[in-house]
Amino acid sequence: MPSQKALIRRPSPRLAEGLVTHIEREKVDVDLAVEQWEAYAEALRTHGWETVEVDPADDCPDSVFVEDAVVVFRNVALISRPGAESRRAETAGVEEAVARLGCSVNWIWEPGTLDGGDVLKVGDTVYVGRGGRTNAAGVQQLRAAFEPLGARVVAVPVNKVLHLKSAVTALPDGTVIGHEPLVDMPSLFPRFLPVPEESGAHVVLLGGGKLLMAASAPKTAELLAGLGHEPVLVDISEFEKLEGCVTCLSIRLRELYV
Numbered sequence: 001m002p003s004q005k006a007l008i009r010r011p012s013p014r015l016a017e018g019l020v021t022h023i024e025r026e027k028v029d030v031d032l033a034v035e036q037w038e039a040y041a042e043a044l045r046t047h048g049w050e051t052v053e054v055d056p057a058d059d060c061p062d063s064v065f066v067e068d069a070v071v072v073f074r075n076v077a078l079i080s081r082p083g084a085e086s087r088r089a090e091t092a093g094v095e096e097a098v099a100r101l102g103c104s105v106n107w108i109w110e111p112g113t114l115d116g117g118d119v120l121k122v123g124d125t126v127y128v129g130r131g132g133r134t135n136a137a138g139v140q141q142l143r144a145a146f147e148p149l150g151a152r153v154v155a156v157p158v159n160k161v162l163h164l165k166s167a168v169t170a171l172p173d174g175t176v177i178g179h180e181p182l183v184d185m186p187s188l189f190p191r192f193l194p195v196p197e198e199s200g201a202h203v204v205l206l207g208g209g210k211l212l213m214a215a216s217a218p219k220t221a222e223l224l225a226g227l228g229h230e231p232v233l234v235d236i237s238e239f240e241k242l243e244g245c246v247t248c249l250s251i252r253l254r255e256l257y258v
């Protein structure tokens with residue numbers, strides 16, 4: 001039977017030292033972050049996802065952003081090689097977790113770099129952002145790993161934000177949404193819907209038309225509710241201070257047979 005599992009990773013006590021690239025550093029309240037993370041995990045569970053915790057990586061400040069460490073297509077988990085050297089130690093624990101769940105494991109190798117946040121799957125199309133964290137070799141290796149499985153890999157430039165999924169994600173019907181000033185080339189996507197807020201660009205598909213979104217995007221939530229979607233809002237302010245968003249706090253696994 002197909003399972004619905006979501007991998008999550010408890011925030012490191014050193015979270016406040018996480019990387020900041022495109023925004024000004026603000027003080028992170030780690031206790032509040034842990035509360036927000038618990039509420040995020042609870043929202044996943046409430047909507048039918050079994051949460052599975054990857055062993056914590058307390059020495060890695062950014063380890064809570066677990067989606068950057070792996071990309072899963074069908075039953076194959078491609079372990080990333082994060083573009084930021086300080087994040088490379090995060091992948092070992094994630095590799096162990098996906099192997100335990102029955103994934104076949106593959107790897108991005110040097111000189112390739114790739115962050116999971118740069119990969120957006122829409123059906124069998126896999127968009128990969130070529131930007132600050134993912135290089136050309138990383139894109140080639142992703143193609144080599146997933147095209148034989150039936151993926152169509154489409155590389156898109158990312159210059160204005162940290163990751164492709166900081167700029168765009170997709171609705172259940174495949175429409176790509178993004179805050180236009182931060183999207184390099186909206187015309188690359190067959191159907192693109194502009195949203196009014198930067199953090200409105202990030203949705204996690206919970207199933208049944210429900211969209212997990214950041215509470216910081218109320219206008220976008222209203223827009224999407226008006227189009228018949230059901231936004232579920234969570235406050236992730238402490239992660240947003242580190243350029244995190246709802247997508248990067250979990251890896252949803254839908255196609256595992258376990």
Ligand SMILES: NC(=O)NCCC[C@H](N)C(=O)O
Binds near residue numbers: 242
């Ligand atoms: N996929 C994501 O959007 N990840 C957010 C990573 C934030 C972290 N502070 C970083 O710069 O790597």
